[in-house]
Amino acid sequence: MPVPARPKVGGSGSYWPARHSGARVILLLLYQEHLVSTKLHWEMEPRQWSGRFPEMPGQDKTGKDSPSHLSRMRRGPGTEPTLSLLPWFQNPNGHQFLTKEELLKRCAQKAPRVAPGSARPWPALRSLLHRNLVLRTHQPARYSLTPEGLELAQKLAESEGLSLLNVGIRPEEPPGEEIAVPGAASAELASEAGVQQPPLELRPGEYRVLLCVDIGETRGAGHRPELLRELQRLHVTHTVRKLHVGDFVWVAQETNPRDPAASPGELVLDHIVERKRLDDLCSSIIDGRFREQKFRLKRCGLERRVYLVEEHGSVHNLSLPESTLLQAVTNTQVIDGFFVKRTADIKESAAYLALLTRGLQRLYQGHTLRSRPWGTPGNPESGAMPSPNPLCSLLTFSDFNAGAIKNKAQSVREVFARQLMQVRGVSGEKAAALVDRYSTPASLLAAYDACATPREQETLLSTIKCGRLQRNLGPALSRTLSQLYCSYSPLT
Amino acid sequence: MARVGPGRAGASRRGRSGQRRPATWEISDSDTEGPAHSEAAARARDPAGERRAAAEALRLLRPEQVLRRLAVRVDPAFLEDAGADVLMEALEALGCECLIEPQRPARSLQWTRASPDPCPRSLPPEVWTAGEQELLLLLEPEEFLQGVATLTQISGPTRWVPWISPEITARPHLAVIGLDAYLWSRQHVPRGTQPESPQVAGAEVAVGWPEVEEALVLLQLWANLDVLLVASWEELSQHVCAITKALAQCPLKQYRESQAFSFCTAGRWAAGEPVARDGTGLRGAWWRQIRQFSRVSPAVADAVVTAFPSPRLLQQALVACSTERERLGLLADLPVTASEDGRPRRVGPDLSRRICLFLTTVNPDLLLDLSS
Numbered sequence: 001m002p003v004p005a006r007p008k009v010g011g012s013g014s015y016w017p018a019r020h021s022g023a024r025v026i027l028l029l030l031y032q033e034h035l036v037s038t039k040l041h042w043e044m045e046p047r048q049w050s051g052r053f054p055e056m057p058g059q060d061k062t063g064k065d066s067p068s069h070l071s072r073m074r075r076g077p078g079t080e081p082t083l084s085l086l087p088w089f090q091n092p093n094g095h096q097f098l099t100k101e102e103l104l105k106r107c108a109q110k111a112p113r114v115a116p117g118s119a120r121p122w123p124a125l126r127s128l129l130h131r132n133l134v135l136r137t138h139q140p141a142r143y144s145l146t147p148e149g150l151e152l153a154q155k156l157a158e159s160e161g162l163s164l165l166n167v168g169i170r171p172e173e174p175p176g177e178e179i180a181v182p183g184a185a186s187a188e189l190a191s192e193a194g195v196q197q198p199p200l201e202l203r204p205g206e207y208r209v210l211l212c213v214d215i216g217e218t219r220g221a222g223h224r225p226e227l228l229r230e231l232q233r234l235h236v237t238h239t240v241r242k243l244h245v246g247d248f249v250w251v252a253q254e255t256n257p258r259d260p261a262a263s264p265g266e267l268v269l270d271h272i273v274e275r276k277r278l279d280d281l282c283s284s285i286i287d288g289r290f291r292e293q294k295f296r297l298k299r300c301g302l303e304r305r306v307y308l309v310e311e312h313g314s315v316h317n318l319s320l321p322e323s324t325l326l327q328a329v330t331n332t333q334v335i336d337g338f339f340v341k342r343t344a345d346i347k348e349s350a351a352y353l354a355l356l357t358r359g360l361q362r363l364y365q366g367h368t369l370r371s372r373p374w375g376t377p378g379n380p381e382s383g384a385m386p387s388p389n390p391l392c393s394l395l396t397f398s399d400f401n402a403g404a405i406k407n408k409a410q411s412v413r414e415v416f417a418r419q420l421m422q423v424r425g426v427s428g429e430k431a432a433a434l435v436d437r438y439s440t441p442a443s444l445l446a447a448y449d450a451c452a453t454p455r456e457q458e459t460l461l462s463t464i465k466c467g468r469l470q471r472n473l474g475p476a477l478s479r480t481l482s483q484l485y486c487s488y489s490p491l492t
Numbered sequence: 493m494a495r496v497g498p499g500r501a502g503a504s505r506r507g508r509s510g511q512r513r514p515a516t517w518e519i520s521d522s523d524t525e526g527p528a529h530s531e532a533a534a535r536a537r538d539p540a541g542e543r544r545a546a547a548e549a550l551r552l553l554r555p556e557q558v559l560r561r562l563a564v565r566v567d568p569a570f571l572e573d574a575g576a577d578v579l580m581e582a583l584e585a586l587g588c589e590c591l592i593e594p595q596r597p598a599r600s601l602q603w604t605r606a607s608p609d610p611c612p613r614s615l616p617p618e619v620w621t622a623g624e625q626e627l628l629l630l631l632e633p634e635e636f637l638q639g640v641a642t643l644t645q646i647s648g649p650t651r652w653v654p655w656i657s658p659e660i661t662a663r664p665h666l667a668v669i670g671l672d673a674y675l676w677s678r679q680h681v682p683r684g685t686q687p688e689s690p691q692v693a694g695a696e697v698a699v700g701w702p703e704v705e706e707a708l709v710l711l712q713l714w715a716n717l718d719v720l721l722v723a724s725w726e727e728l729s730q731h732v733c734a735i736t737k738a739l740a741q742c743p744l745k746q747y748r749e750s751q752a753f754s755f756c757t758a759g760r761w762a763a764g765e766p767v768a769r770d771g772t773g774l775r776g777a778w779w780r781q782i783r784q785f786s787r788v789s790p791a792v793a794d795a796v797v798t799a800f801p802s803p804r805l806l807q808q809a810l811v812a813c814s815t816e817r818e819r820l821g822l823l824a825d826l827p828v829t830a831s832e833d834g835r836p837r838r839v840g841p842d843l844s845r846r847i848c849l850f851l852t853t854v855n856p857d858l859l860l861d862l863s864s
Contacts, residue, residue: 440856
């Protein structure tokens with residue numbers, strides 16, 4: 001029986017990164033973010049303040065060197081700090097994440113010598129990961145401090161007597177195409193934290209409509225950067241962001257926010273586009289993602305769903321016959337109610353998106369837009385014939401994207417059901433019945449443990465009633481599941 | 493040891509609708525209250541009869557049964573072109589009813605779905621009558637282009653759409669055969685010898701592909717109207733048959749979607765390899781189980797299953813850990829064969845945490861992702 005290697009202990013007692021080393025810089029940058037997030041959490045929820053963290057030095061001074069985002073906290077009496085001003089606020093539990101790009105950017109400003117080029121591996125970061133001082137999650141990767149890393153960073157900070165306020169970094173905006181990630185992230189993460197944002201109203205002339213491209217559409221295999229080039233060539237105002245559902249949406253963005261330092265208010269229009277090349281479509285049908293993606297798109301809060309199917313007419317060696325693909329796409333149109341657009345290649349797709357963008361810009365001219373809370377329908381009579389009047393009661397972009405993250409998050413129940421369906425013969429109905437009875441694996445394993453004999457284990461599940469017809473799960477499946485969940489020897 | 497709950501006989505649905513708020517993916521569009529409760533009561537009175545009725549209702553949901561109740565009405569003008577024979581043969585081969593009778597608008601094809609007679613009460617009525625009538629309007633290229641010219645010259649959004657009068661209640665689709673060939677031939681006819689119909693000769697706008705593309709987008713935005721551009725009757729007939737089959741699948745899919753775990757992969761593509769009586773094949777199932785977590789590649793699943801070739805072995809190792817931290821990090825350092833693009837070479841603490849929480853928690857609603 002294989003015994004796994006013991007996980008490495010952080011060893012923070014013996015490890016002390018040298019001054020000005022890359023590892024130390026990384027730890028301090030992440031620590032700074034951690035402090036900013038917990039400090040601001042304190043600002044919002046004074047009663048929950050635990051008082052563990054040191055006072056931020058220099059708070060009462062109006063230091064010109066202070067980073068813009070923190071200086072906003074020192075406004076005069078009567079002004080409320082709002083989360084939308086805080087670019088890096090992520091999670092009120094104090095877990096602060098930074099992406100590799102963000103780390104590199106700040107490192108380049110703070111200590112240029114230790115930052116490698118963005119495409120190069122970063123040994124300092126890797127070493128911290130291996131020592132379990134820094135944690136990496138999600139894709140694209142986000143980095144944060146582990147409890148040991150936090151301890152170490154605290155000691156490092158104290159040893160340097162650093163005033164972390166003075167090493168703040170102003171988020172950059174490169175000219176030309178917007179990098180809206182920082183501004184958007186703040187409000188979005190406020191939404192994740194469940195904080196209600198004030199209602200937003202955008203009158204005609206106060207906003208512009210732009211295309212929002214999922215960052216996953218711009219990286220990766222082959223010609224995806226071509227999409228952005230084409231959009232630029234066609235003069236489409238666009239922004240690239242991480243979307244948690246769909247590949248393209250449109251945002252109505254405030255052009256002159258009342259508070260110039262704040263990130264502009266943003267509402268997401270009712271249209272959402274999912275783009276699929278034919279080969280992607282094949283593989284997603286085979287592995288089941290197709291259905292799941294459509295399911296999530298139907299619940300994302302946007303009603304005008306578009307399926308953009310690309311690479312028609314080009315020769316393919318596809319894993320599914322054409323007739324199957326045609327049926328799948330037609331089903332998406334007729335049964336799921338998506339609008340289907342077929343294009344030959346990525347240039348045509350870009351042209352289509354450009355036309356849609358322009359069309360939406362025209363459509364919304366002269367209309368006042370208002371934010372609506374997450375979970376409410378935009379159009380009460382959504383079954384009615386589509387009206388040429390565009391939907392003006394819209395979700396905020398942050399609510400939309402945060403809601404999509406929540407929909408993606410897996411619950412134990414859901415994963416357990418999916419796992420049960422990996423056994424041949426266990427259908428959705430059967431899985432539902434099983435999970436209804438034993439809603440977590442721990443519960444099922446415990447039930448097996450409570451059995452007196454192997455025979456009892458084999459028959460434990462055979463009388464579970466499944467589906468509308470309340471049929472028994474049956475002795476065969478019950479036995480197979482007991483083999484899976486009771487075997488202390490390697491499965492074959 | 494966890495408590496084993498009381499055994500439940502009969503309607504397990506009682507638990508779901510009464511006690512906990514269903515997760516979003518369980519909430520159906522149609523009402524779950526009525527049928528379930530009345531069904532439970534009916535079952536108490538005549539269990540065998542109700543089961544038969546429920547079985548019959550489910551049988552009627554099957555696409556081949558729905559096809560029998562689907563009627564396709566074809567306008568005679570549709571059939572003027574000899575190519576239409578292909579279409580009619582294909583439709584008849586499907587098994588639905590084909591009627592030739594004048595339609596409004598002319599040159600259209602309409603699908604209607606009849607409810608079964610008698611209509612089973614055990615499923616919500618929407619399942620039988622759900623979905624509007626569908627309509628396919630066939631346009632000549634010339635006709636289509638005239639509409640395009642008008643559309644691209646209109647200044648603002650309008651409810652009016654060329655070719656379709658407002659009193660049409662069915663959900664319309666447009667189709668044009670041979671638009672590409674038509675436009676191509678027009679471009680290549682030398683000026684001055686163009687055989688023009690009066691309307692087009694008078695049009696100021698030269699209508700080409702750019703105008704067509706623009707009009708397609710306007711039709712989408714203003715009226716949610718799609719246009720099928722095909723090269724031949726053969727192609728049109730493939731689409732028409734696909735639409736017909738999709739309509740036949742509507743009731744079943746809508747019913748399934750109202751059931752729990754509808755997003756899960758079930759069906760042919762996802763079914764695993766068969767498991768033999770002696771349990772051979774379960775390792776593959778366990779491997780696929782690991783892949784059900786988000787962001788798990790085949791290589792990562794390999795790593796976990798190689799280290800713990802059964803769920804019990806993993807559970808055993810977890811129980812043997814002395815601290816919570818050890819438990820959550822149990823899988824983190826398992827090595828993973830690197831893929832070409834230099835992806836992570838170990839399982840990592842995030843997935844380790846999720847898997848370990850998953851196996852040990854008693855809270856089914858716990859969200860496994862870190863940021864939640």
